[in-house]
Amino acid sequence: MGNYAFGVDVGGTTVKMGLFDEAGRVLDKWEIPTVKDNDGESILPDVAKSILKKMKEKDISEDDLAGIGIGVPGAVDGEGTLIGGAVNIGWKPFNIPKVLSAYINVPVKAANDANAAAFGEMWQGGGRGYSNMVAVTLGTGVGGGIIVNGNILTGATGAGGEIGHIHIEDNETEECGCKNKGCLEQYASATGIARLARRRLAEDDKPSILREGHLSAKTVFDAVKAGDEVAIQIAERFGHYLGKGLAAVAGVVNPEVFVIGGGVSKAGEILLGFIEPELQKYVFPPCGSVKLALAELGNDAGIYGAAGLILQNKK
């Protein structure tokens, strides 16, 4: 068995791909468009074609490959079967390794894309050195991925680690996208932070940079860095909700580290300072040793994690 692996991250508009060596270094990185016509039937053949081309270009044979890892936007079970299909690329349920390895005869492992990204952060990113970790993605929504003893926690229906919908506020009147009210995602996502900001600004007339221009997670944290008091209050509310939510997660799975990623995490270390005290306030003390770290791989976490599924287990 070889020492190289390809990592593939199938998204709604592009498929990201990378060639990795055993040490976890990315040797090459590229992408191809996701062709969604006819229930996305050409996506896997396109991936295979692109990998075979790269193998030729780099003079890599099947024997040089440890395998191919692939992350997809849907729930995947332990055997690599896409349980419920992947709506936004048109895929019906099927076993991914079986189909892909028919094109390239090497071991194939498949995972949900968020879980693959979590795995990537553990392998080569903000969670390096840990094997019990929860990745928290603060983007349009709040997603997550849980790693237990170095393995992805898939869950019964592939929804393990979907921590964005933990109920966190009894007094919420607006509905979350999931139809419940008071989900973590309503306060800790990029849209949630903008919502907290609008609510805070409506409370009084206190001057703030945020009263001019566009409201977003980015403008809020930029204002925090500029010392804006109203923005700091908004960030404290964000930290309260996220800290409370992560405290619940810590009590359930007792991780070593939370790795915070997604667009909101671009605010940097300052973010963690708002989360930490609230996490410590609510956490069950024996689980309070959990650390907070920032994700490091950005949009490449998915290809790292997919390749890591192959190379990490090789040792």
Place this chain on the structure above:
Amino acid sequence: MGNYAFGVDVGGTTVKMGLFDEAGRVLDKWEIPTVKDNDGESILPDVAKSILKKMKEKDISEDDLAGIGIGVPGAVDGEGTLIGGAVNIGWKPFNIPKVLSAYINVPVKAANDANAAAFGEMWQGGGRGYSNMVAVTLGTGVGGGIIVNGNILTGATGAGGEIGHIHIEDNETEECGCKNKGCLEQYASATGIARLARRRLAEDDKPSILREGHLSAKTVFDAVKAGDEVAIQIAERFGHYLGKGLAAVAGVVNPEVFVIGGGVSKAGEILLGFIEPELQKYVFPPCGSVKLALAELGNDAGIYGAAGLILQNKK
């Protein structure tokens, strides 16, 4: 390797032991006192002596044994090391399999007692047929054990599954044993239910059987069965809190089933009827397929699970 296993459950006053066959049947069951003198130094030698005596009595050799499983009242890591000791039996940290297998030369596996009990319920109890399960113990406190893909989720510090201390109520004024306020345990344990009952009775003068005699989880659910309206309201509040807490757990680990045990669960099926609607109200819909079941093994769950650690993995 043989087909029998001993399951050992070390408690504060007695050590329970059982001899099991591969099919999960208990062939014999007995207990010995837990001698806690001198930091509990004679406990493991006593266990070994008792097992050797039983082996002689049943004409079972080391070759007939698949191994010995043991549950202990402390955090145990994946290698069977008692990480932080076990305060209530005087044990300091040490590797349990190493010590016990010096007396009887067979494979030994150790686990936290609550986790072993959870494993037992999966192997031969209310969680039979599932491999992703959360055991919830409603006793003096609220404990838990999480099984992921058939394996115990230990966590970074052995506190995985300690779901009793999820924060669930912002308006609580009394402290939980863990020093936080508003923990699940404050409402869903036996003492928590009695507390909910006292609070409800103090609200008005509505007649209730519960106004006479001793208040406990048992008297509350007996009154529920007798159709007492006040008791039903108390049970609804209990169901609200536990359903809300389990919804959070379901969103994190996405189990197939919750197995409800502990003294409170003796109320029977009626209990589940109060939990189910609240669980469904708060759960992230993709995790809503989770089932509720009652534990079946009672105080024997620990010896079953300990033996199961050996015999389940044998297949």
